Amino acid sequence: MADAPAPPQQPTAEDLQRDLEGMDVDDDLLRDDDGEAMEEVEDDASIAESDDEDLVKEDSDALLTFDKHEGAVYCVSVSKNGDILSGGGDDRAWLQPGPLGEDQARRAMCLEGHGDSVTACGFSHDDAMAATGAYDGSVKLWDASTGSLLRTLEGPGDVEWLSWHPKGDVVFAAPAVQGRLATCWTAPDAFDPDRYAPGREEHAMPFAHIGFGGGIHQCMGQQFGYCQVKTILSWLNRNYDMEIVSEFPEPDYTAMVVGPKGKPMVRYVRKA
Numbered sequence: 192m193a194d195a196p197a198p199p200q201q202p203t204a205e206d207l208q209r210d211l212e213g214m215d216v217d218d219d220l221l222r223d224d225d226g227e228a229m230e231e232v233e234d235d236a237s238i239a240e241s242d243d244e245d246l247v248k249e250d251s252d253a254l255l256t257f258d259k260h261e262g263a264v265y266c267v268s269v270s271k272n273g274d275i276l277s278g279g280g281d282d283r284a285w286l287q288p289g290p291l292g293e294d295q296a297r298r299a300m301c302l303e304g305h306g307d308s309v310t311a312c313g314f315s316h317d318d319a320m321a322a323t324g325a326y327d328g329s330v331k332l333w334d335a336s337t338g339s340l341l342r343t344l345e346g347p348g349d350v351e352w353l354s355w356h357p358k359g360d361v362v363f364a365a366p367a368v369q370g371r372l373a374t375c376w377t378a379p380d381a382f383d384p385d386r387y388a389p390g391r392e393e394h395a396m397p398f399a400h401i402g403f404g405g406g407i408h409q410c411m412g413q414q415f416g417y418c419q420v421k422t423i424l425s426w427l428n429r430n431y432d433m434e435i436v437s438e439f440p441e442p443d444y445t446a447m448v449v450g451p452k453g454k455p456m457v458r459y460v461r462k463a
């Protein structure tokens with residue numbers, strides 16, 4: 192019986208070194224699939240040194256050439272209605288009607304306010320808002336029809352990408368955090384039920400009080416919930432004096448509905 196062929200040997204580091212030394216690589220030439228030499232390519236440094244205007248080919252077949260950025264363009268996004276959003280090294284973003292857009296008469300809008308290169312941009316699912324992210328660490332939301340700034344979101348570091356939810360405006364909000372926002376409540380960290388009392392009514396600010404959620408999916412049992420809680424508290428308060436006898440408990444944020452941690456003990460003394 193013939194001997195089985197020897198298994199292929201893994202190349203050693205010395206083999207690779209020898210192969211590389213034997214190669215004749217011309218850095219300035221690229222070859223296409225047929226092995227034909229392609230035109231010489233300038234290295235990055237020489238492109239960076241050249242005047243930006245030289246890079247815009249006047250006889251280009253492009254439908255649109257937009258040259259308002261005073262520096263490198265780092266990001267471009269096209270909305271469903273054809274508007275074009277771009278950001279660049281001049282710390283600016285531009286929002287303009289695209290060549291195939293619906294409203295050609297609109298003027299290009301310069302979105303200013305970032306303190307560093309604008310590196311990421313995109314439109315919301317309904318094209319109503321535009322977002323720009325920058326190396327200044329912030330994301331800015333703009334009204335896409337007027338160009339006015341809606342909100343600035345401060346992040347921890349350089350923004351290199353951003354992405355909108357593809358279908359809708361999804362917001363995750365924690366009622367426990369919302370209940371402690373100094374922008375909504377005068378004493379955000381205090382147990383201060385009077386914040387809801389007539390005259391103060393701090394919960395009246397939209398979305399300040401989100402114990403039952405907010406928006407389209409807010410709790411369907413909200414009124415029943417209020418009724419139930421008021422009934423129980425009213426009956427207890429009219430019939431008992433209550434006193435906590437264990438340590439005041441920490442909130443248990445691991446539960447779906449936040450309750451007290453551990454087993455707090457309350458003494459109920461029937462009112463005379």
Ligand code: HEM
Nearest residue numbers: 402403404405406407408409410411412413415416417420
């Ligand atoms: C004090 C009592 C209650 C509290 C604190 C509470 C809280 C909540 C919260 C925070 C949500 C999520 C809202 C959102 O995603 O924006 C919710 C949703 C919901 N709750 Fe309640 N809830 C209570 C009682 C009830 C009761 C008694 C019922 C029914 C009888 C109920 C039915 C629902 C339903 C059906 C949803 C889902 C609504 C949707 O996704 O469209 N809840 N609740």
